[in-house]
Amino acid sequence: MGLAFRLALICKNQHHEQFLDAPEGRATRKRPGLERMSAACPCGRIAAHPAKPAKAAQPQPLPFSACCGPYLNEKIPAPNAEALMRSRYSAFVLERADYLLATWHASTRPATLDFAPGAKWLGLDVRSHCLLDADHAEVEFVARCREGGRATRLHERSRFVRASGRWFYVDGDQF
């Protein structure tokens, strides 16, 4: 396991609590009960084609239900390495060790995962997604978190492999 993911393991995102514990009804005026799935995805992916152009022309984040949610909750395979990388970031935010282990290639997968408390994820920036061949890809990203009042920046190029139609995280190099 690379340093990056050891670093990542010590980070815990407060979005987790906000996301899971958001009171029903808050900011959900029309359709109560759907807030969790309609909340912005932790990975921060922006809608490519907003359904209705915002007056302020602000980019609209995709809801969890239209982004990483189906991969984490419905066992739908991520269609490409970037989607898998984003869903793994969301899984770190949501402390979904089961998903992280299930999407980690068996050759490099740790036996267990622990999420150390006290840190907060601040966001993900996917810098590039490079398909090397049909079954190998690299994704470069920067993830930021804060722990103990100190900001940490994780810049990694991760390697992914596709096996039996599913993408898996293998390992990565830090910058």
Ligand SMILES: [Zn+2]
């Ligand atoms: Zn997402």
